[in-house]
Amino acid sequence: MEAGARAARRTDELRAVETLPRQPQEAERAQAAFLVAGIFTHENDTEADRAEAFGMALESREQFEWLRLRSGRPAVFDDQEDNRRPCACCRNLAESGRCLAAIRREIVARLPYSPPRFLLQRCPAYLPAEGDPDPRPALERWPGLC
Numbered sequence: 001m002e003a004g005a006r007a008a009r010r011t012d013e014l015r016a017v018e019t020l021p022r023q024p025q026e027a028e029r030a031q032a033a034f035l036v037a038g039i040f041t042h043e044n045d046t047e048a049d050r051a052e053a054f055g056m057a058l059e060s061r062e063q064f065e066w067l068r069l070r071s072g073r074p075a076v077f078d079d080q081e082d083n084r085r086p087c088a089c090c091r092n093l094a095e096s097g098r099c100l101a102a103i104r105r106e107i108v109a110r111l112p113y114s115p116p117r118f119l120l121q122r123c124p125a126y127l128p129a130e131g132d133p134d135p136r137p138a139l140e141r142w143p144g145l146c
Contacts (some may be wrong), residue, residue, distance in 0.1 A: 013066075015026075015134060024087055029131070031131055033091060034085070034086065036050050036054045036057065036086075040118065050118040054117075085121070087117045098113060101125030107124060123138060125138060126141070
C-alpha cells in the first residue's frame, strides 16, 4: 500500500468513530496534543492532518480514546520514553498559533512566528500547560539546552 494511502486511511478511521460532543479540560487538550504528536509521525502526515486529528480528539471522548488506543500507551506524558513536547502543550502558544516567546524575543525566530504545533521538540521557551505532570519550565527541565 502506498504511504500516502496509509496515512489517509488513518485519518479516515478516526473520522469514522461515533462521537458525542464534549467540553475538554486543559489537561485533556495537552494530552490530546501529545498523542497526536506521537501517532501522526509518518512523512506524509501534514500539520493540517495533525490539527484535524487534534480538533476531532477535543470534540469527542470517543475519538480521544481512539487516539489513546491507537498509540498503544496511556494518554500521559512519559519522560522515560521521550521528554520532548509539542508546541500545542506550551502556554507560550497563542490561540492564533503564534509563539508568544518569539514575540517577546525570548527565542530567535522570524516574526510573525507560527511554529508547527505538533512537532516534538525541546524548546528553550517551553512553559508546560496544565496537565503536564512535570511543571518545570524548559531551562529546569533541559538544563543543557541553552
